[in-house]
Amino acid sequence: MASAQFGYYLVALVDVLGQTEQLGAIPKGPFARNEEYHAAASAVGRIAGRVRVFRDLFDTYFEKFQPTDEHVENDELHTEPSGDKYQWAWEGHKSYVTHYGFSDLTVTFVRITQENRYSRSTNGVRATLAGIAGAMTVLLSLGIPVRGGIDIGLGIEPYDGEIYGPVLSSAHCLERKKAEYPRILVGEGLLEFLEFVRQAEGDEAFVQAGRLMAESCLSTLTHDRDGQVIVDYLGEHVRHHVAPHLQSEVRKAFEFVKNEEERWKEIGDEKLTSRYASLLDYFERNRQVWGL
Numbered sequence: 001m002a003s004a005q006f007g008y009y010l011v012a013l014v015d016v017l018g019q020t021e022q023l024g025a026i027p028k029g030p031f032a033r034n035e036e037y038h039a040a041a042s043a044v045g046r047i048a049g050r051v052r053v054f055r056d057l058f059d060t061y062f063e064k065f066q067p068t069d070e071h072v073e074n075d076e077l078h079t080e081p082s083g084d085k086y087q088w089a090w091e092g093h094k095s096y097v098t099h100y101g102f103s104d105l106t107v108t109f110v111r112i113t114q115e116n117r118y119s120r121s122t123n124g125v126r127a128t129l130a131g132i133a134g135a136m137t138v139l140l141s142l143g144i145p146v147r148g149g150i151d152i153g154l155g156i157e158p159y160d161g162e163i164y165g166p167v168l169s170s171a172h173c174l175e176r177k178k179a180e181y182p183r184i185l186v187g188e189g190l191l192e193f194l195e196f197v198r199q200a201e202g203d204e205a206f207v208q209a210g211r212l213m214a215e216s217c218l219s220t221l222t223h224d225r226d227g228q229v230i231v232d233y234l235g236e237h238v239r240h241h242v243a244p245h246l247q248s249e250v251r252k253a254f255e256f257v258k259n260e261e262e263r264w265k266e267i268g269d270e271k272l273t274s275r276y277a278s279l280l281d282y283f284e285r286n287r288q289v290w291g292l
Contacts, residue, residue, distance in 0.1 A: 008112040009155040010125050010190065011163055012132060013171040014148035016054050016104040017182060054144055055101040058108075058135050095124035098161055107171075108132075109163040112152060117206040118197050122213040125152075125194070129220045132184055133233040134243045140182070140253035145260075145279075149174025150231070151187025181275035183282070184231040186221055191229065194218050216241070225281060234286035250290045254283050 099108045108131070110124030128150070139146055151174060153167035167189070174185040198214035200207050219237035224230045232238060234250065261276035283292070 004156050004158050005111065006156045006165075007154070008152060009163060009165075009167050010108075010110040010112060010121075010128060010150070010152045010193075011155065011167045011171045012108040012128055012148060012150035012184070013168070013175050014058070014106050014108075014132065014146050014184065015175055016050065017145045017147055050144055053142060054104070054139060054146065055106055057138055058101070058106045058131065059099065060135075095120055095127055097124050097127050098163070100161055107163060107168070109155070109167075111157075112193065117200065117202075117204060117210055119206045119210040119213065122194075122197050122210050122217070125190070126213050126217050129217055129231060130238075130242045132231050133220060133238045134246065136184065136231070136233040137243065137246050137249050137253050140256055141249040142252075143256050145182040147175055147179045147182050148184040149176075149179060149187065150184060150190060152189035152193045153187075178228070181278045183224065183279070184233075186229040186231065191221075225278070234283065234289060236289055239289050247290060251292065254287075254292055257283055 095110065097108060097110050099106065101107070108128050110121060110128060112118075112121045115121065132148070132150070136146065149171040151167060151170040153165075153170050155163050155165035155167040158164050170187055170189070174187055179185045194214045194217050197210045198218065200210060216237070220232055220235070220242070221229055222232035222235055233243075257276060257280050261273060261280050264272040264276055286292075
């Protein structure tokens with residue numbers, strides 16, 4: 001524990017919805033390979049398959065939005081500093097995003113440091129938000145609803161690749177107690193950090209880069225109907241700068257949400273009907289953005 005790192009971290013926690021109820025409905029069964037056993041094995045395999053798709057997709061999107069040497073030159077956030085602009089861009093914008101899964105949830109974290117005037121940490125925040133925004137739409141298009149929370153606060157890395165502390169608790173609270181329906185809620189710590197970086201004064205290249213990336217991050221967020229700040233995965237900024245290729249997935253996601261709202265209404269589950277009605281409202285508000 002002596003070598004554990006303590007400090008400020010961004011943490012995003014995302015959970016697949018409905019798995020606990022589905023698993024709980026599977027009979028425990030006797031220890032025998034009878035028909036009930038095989039039916040349970042099939043059901044567990046089906047649910048586990050959805051979880052694997054969820055986790056693999058998040059892995060793909062977080063890798064996609066991590067800067068590499070090959071695409072540094074084309075990053076829209078790069079300015080024109082003096083000297084070797086590509087070396088400056090790579091060193092200034094390289095970020096270290098850690099991502100791991102457990103059961104049917106994923107945890108992503110970024111250590112917040114003053115390195116390069118916060119530009120490196122800010123790019124880690126940008127990569128995380130972009131990855132979540134892209135993954136949310138694809139998951140809904142596959143019929144996999146998720147919910148999550150993302151915040152910045154104090155934390156500790158008790159082991160390599162793991163995060164613990166108040167910031168993880170905050171992200172979990174946003175997901176479990178406040179988000180309610182499939183969306184990603186944003187905590188005050190993240191908003192305060194982005195405003196701090198966006199308002200930084202100075203003409204140094206790293207300060208300029210940090211401001212641009214903070215503005216990009218803030219453009220990926222919006223206020224929902226209830227006043228909560230959420231990741232705006234269907235918004236204008238994501239449409240044009242993060243995931244312009246997801247037109248087909250957005251249409252499929254829209255159909256899934258409409259069908260789920262209708263399905264729960266027919267079943268008579270008022271809670272889930274209300275939650276999918278809220279999600280449908282979010283899609284309806286963004287129909288023109290995607291030409292739905």
